Amino acid sequence: MITELLSNEEVAAIVLFGIGFTMLLFQKNLIKKLIGMNIMDSGVFLFLASMGYIGGRKAPIVTDGIAEAENYINPLPAGLVLTGIVVSVSVTAVMLSLTIRLYRRFHTLDLDNVYELLKQKAEEK
Amino acid sequence: MDFIRNFPLFMIILSLFSGALCFMLPRKASFVYTVCFECLLTAMAAALLVFTSQTGSSFTYTMGEFPAPWGNEIRAGITESVFALGFVFILLCSVTGGYRYLNGDTDPTKVNLFFALVNLLTAALLSLVFTNDIFTGYVFLEILTLASCGTVVVREIGKTTLAAIRYMILNLLGSGLFLLGVVLLYDITGNLLMEPMHGVITEIVSESGVIPSLSIAVAILTIGLSIKSGLFPFHYWMPDTYGFSTPSAAAILSSLTSKGYIFLLIKIYCRVIGLDTLRQMPVCDVLLSLGLLGIAVGSVQAMHTNNINTMIAFSSAAQIGYIFAGIGLCTEDGMIAALFHILAHAMTKSMLFITVPRLSEAAGGAKVFRDLQGSGIRDKDAGVAFAIGAFSMIGIPIFAGFASKLLFGIAAIDSGSNFKLTMIMLALAVSSMLNAIYFIRTLIRIFTPAGDTGLMEHPRHHAGFLIPVALLTAVNLFLGLFSGVVTELITRGLAMFP
Structure with missing residues (x-):
């Protein structure tokens, strides 16, 4: 039933978004959280790309002198995906650098362990 | 007077440029420069407010001269000018008021980096206020998040790193949902500029009422922005993030960053969805x-x-x-x-x-x-x-x-x-x-x-x-x-x- 509303790619995109979102929310390990974030973003990008695709048309690059827009797919979603990828890469870079800083200080990637370490420190004081 | 129409763009571009400049300036100079620059921005925003309230009309600034459904636009009306003025003014006061603690809280060689981040944050905040394009809104939303996170970790203690990571994780969940909401709205309307989107949505609603996909898109977008601005029950990151960061950063985070997201939400509600449609959701x-x-x-x-x-x-x-x-x-x-x-x-x-x-x-x-x-x-x-x-x-x-x-x-x-x-x-x-x-x-x-x-x-x-x-x-x-x-x-x- 759901395939009547959405194409296969869009269903896959929403499933990917769900997987990534839950990983980002529930995984304890920071690296796994970041992987989840990237899966979530990829889901959105797949959704965008499949939205811009129109069956039977070509990539929006002028070939053989055909200039009519009817022959090409919508190029805007592709532009949005590119912008989105740039944003996603920079966010990942910042998060990875924070992760490195956290690991150097606490020698663990598990956020629960970090809380416990901080609690122990407070009690020692 | 028509020159003032360029001010919104100038304010954003100059802030970005100042961000890059502060990376190169020494410690004290970057502070003095930022304060002077914020004063300049306040004056520009005030001039813009006088201009828009006197003419009583708003204006759009087409970037690269591409006309409406294709190009990217900046729009300035009275509300935008009031908020640009308010935000820049608060930024000026927070930066000046907290400077004395910054030296103790950070490595002295990195003080200029804080001001670089503050300038980038200004650019992002002003873009959120002025933008007329919902996807540009998303991009600057992420820049605002990254810059705010940077101002938290400027104070290098273990607790701020942890607080910043928690802050970022919640914000990333919010951004992901906001992006999905924007994409769904684009799917429904086929536009990214706010006015054409509003036109299509009004048409759809008058023909077939509030369709479920529209409600879902608005709901996802709203959840994203409310996570980012710290609405209950997503507010538990606040005490750590505000409590351990340097005073300027805490002031900026609580009074500007979260408010920037809310301003964008109100703008989307009023300009894209329309209050009449919204009431039926x-x-x-x-x-x-x-x-x-x-x-x-x-x-x-x-x-x-x-x-x-x-x-x-x-x-x-x-x-x-x-x-x-x-x-x-x-x-x-x-x-x-x-x-x-x-x-x-x-x-x-x-x-x-x-x-x-x-x-x-x-x-x-x-x-x-x-x-x-x-x-x-x-x-x-x-x-x-x-x-x-x-x-x-x-x-x-x-x-x-x-x-x-x-x-x-x-x-x-x-x-x-x-x-x-x-x-x-x-x-x-x-x-x-x-x-x-x-x-x-x-x-x-x-x-x-x-x-x-x-x-x-x-x-x-x-x-x-x-x-x-x-x-x-x-x-x-x-x-x-x-x-x-x-x-x-x-x-x-x-x-x-x-």
Whole structure:
């Protein structure tokens, strides 16, 4: 039933978004959280790309002198995906650098362990 | 005068450029440069406000001369100018007021990086205020998040790293949802500029009512932005993030970053969805209930804490609840009250965040209430500033907090629903009472003589503290006494929104 509303790619995109979102929310390990974030973003990008695709048309690059827009797919979603990828890469870079800083200080990637370490420190004081 | 039409773009581009410049400047020079630059931005925003309110119209600035459905646009009307002015002014005061602590909190060689981040944050904030393109909104939303996170980790202790990671994870969840909402809206309307989107949505709604996919898109987008701005139940990152970061960063985060997201949400509601369509969606009632719950929970948590920074952070959560309750009414009065409260709360909170470190300094670095006794007497400047901020938060007449509570009351009466009226009035009453309890308790504590503690008096006056606090107090009183002027500007601005 759901395939009547959405194409296969869009269903896959929403499933990917769900997987990534839950990983980002529930995984304890920071690296796994970041992987989840990237899966979530990829889901959105797949959704965008499949939205811009129109069956039977070509990539929006002028070939053989055909200039009519009817022959090409919508190029805007592709532009949005590119912008989105740039944003996603920079966010990942910042998060990875924070992760490195956290690991150097606490020698663990598990956020629960970090809380416990901080609690122990407070009690020692 | 037509030259002023370029100001919105200039403000954004110059802020980006300043961000790059501050990476290269030495420590002191980057501070002086940032302060001068923020003064310039304030003047530009003021000129823009005068221009738009005199001509009484808004204007769009087409980037690269591509006309409407294709190009990217910046739009400036009265509301945008008021908020650009308010945001830049608060930024100026927060940066100046917290500078003294920055040197102690960070590695001295990295102070200029903080100012680089502040300038990038300004650019992102101004873009959120001015943009007319919803995807540009998303891009600058992420830049704002990254820059804010950077200002938190500038103070290099383990706790800020942890706080920044928690902050980022919640914000990333929010951004992901916001992006999905934007993409769904694009799927429905086929446009990214706000006016054409609004046109298509009105057409769809008049033909086939509020279709489920539209409601879902709006709901996803709303959840994303409310996670990012810290609406209950997503507010638990606030105490750590605000409490451990350097005072300037705490002031900027609580009074500007979260407010920038809310301003974008209001803009999308008024300009893309339209209030009439919005009223038919369930998202309004959800926002109203979460807002009211946030008011109650935030106030109770603020009352139960033992730490002055945590108290102020939780009180922020309660104030965010007010704003969302106003938005949840989905009426024009509700939006006006929410917008006014954004300004009122931002002015007050930034003042409290740059005052508290001085109080705790006067108490020998303590942050727990018991040890703060008498700190308001030892450092009278900070004591008086805290009292003014506290009075405004409680909502005592002549201060800004009173005017916004009055506006919420009026909006609730005009909402036309007795149940909503009762709930909002109840929340206003309970929260004002709780606010009064925990702020007056703190005031009594800091103004009670502590006896002989061996701590030094603080006779010195710091211009870097007094000037921003005096400016913020003046604006606070202006908002309280002449709230009519500001609400009239906002009303006129909202009228030209669609």
